[in-house]
Amino acid sequence: MPRTSKSLEEATPEAIARAGLAIIDARGAAQLSFRSIATYLHVSHTTVVRRGGGDFSGLLDLIADHLAEELPEIDRTMGSWDARTEQRFAAWYELLAARPGLVLLRGTRPLLGPRLLARLSEPQLADNLSIGLPMPAALRAYRQMYLYTLGCAALVELHDAKAVRLRTRSALAALDPEEFPLLSGNLNGVMDAITDESVFRDGLRRLIESWAAQAG
Numbered sequence: 001m002p003r004t005s006k007s008l009e010e011a012t013p014e015a016i017a018r019a020g021l022a023i024i025d026a027r028g029a030a031q032l033s034f035r036s037i038a039t040y041l042h043v044s045h046t047t048v049v050r051r052g053g054g055d056f057s058g059l060l061d062l063i064a065d066h067l068a069e070e071l072p073e074i075d076r077t078m079g080s081w082d083a084r085t086e087q088r089f090a091a092w093y094e095l096l097a098a099r100p101g102l103v104l105l106r107g108t109r110p111l112l113g114p115r116l117l118a119r120l121s122e123p124q125l126a127d128n129l130s131i132g133l134p135m136p137a138a139l140r141a142y143r144q145m146y147l148y149t150l151g152c153a154a155l156v157e158l159h160d161a162k163a164v165r166l167r168t169r170s171a172l173a174a175l176d177p178e179e180f181p182l183l184s185g186n187l188n189g190v191m192d193a194i195t196d197e198s199v200f201r202d203g204l205r206r207l208i209e210s211w212a213a214q215a216g
Helices: 006-010 015-028 034-041 045-051 056-068 079-095 101-106 113-132 134-155 158-173 187-195 199-216
Strands: none
Touching: 015 034, 015 045, 015 056, 015 079, 034 045, 034 056, 056 079, 056 101, 056 113, 079 113, 079 134, 079 199, 101 134, 113 134, 134 199, 158 187
């Protein structure tokens, strides 16, 4: 009976994705690499490359799709379209905002993993159609809310809001108050806007209300 390789047992695609997220959480996105994952899992670099997507873009796809598995499966028969839509995108925002480096590493590549498509894209499109939006509008509505969520998540650090506030305060304090009277004179307000999650939610609700009105 052939023996199963220890590397193949320990370096499954799921294990590689979990290790990648653990490295991002503990050491930051800049430390993510095939070698750092290989070290984390105590397997060879070649094994991780072969089973982790083949190249760095493939690795990011693998990690992002594993993250999407944490999205809730929302029953389309429960609650209103508005509530379901907000719940889906708010959940995706929270997952990404905890790891903004992952979004930035991906650059302009779309997130098209099967889990994300199954948990977010497909059900949201079906919901958009159910309120009377024709397919072109249903796609545009999804795309607007998706890009808004992605952009917001890439520009926040929910896991370390205190550090963000300190950096922001230092940067604003260094400004010439005569040249930047609005920014330098509203330190607390600027910092609240940068770190307050309600800014994202308010914008998302405005998008949802806009598309609900068009569907009416």
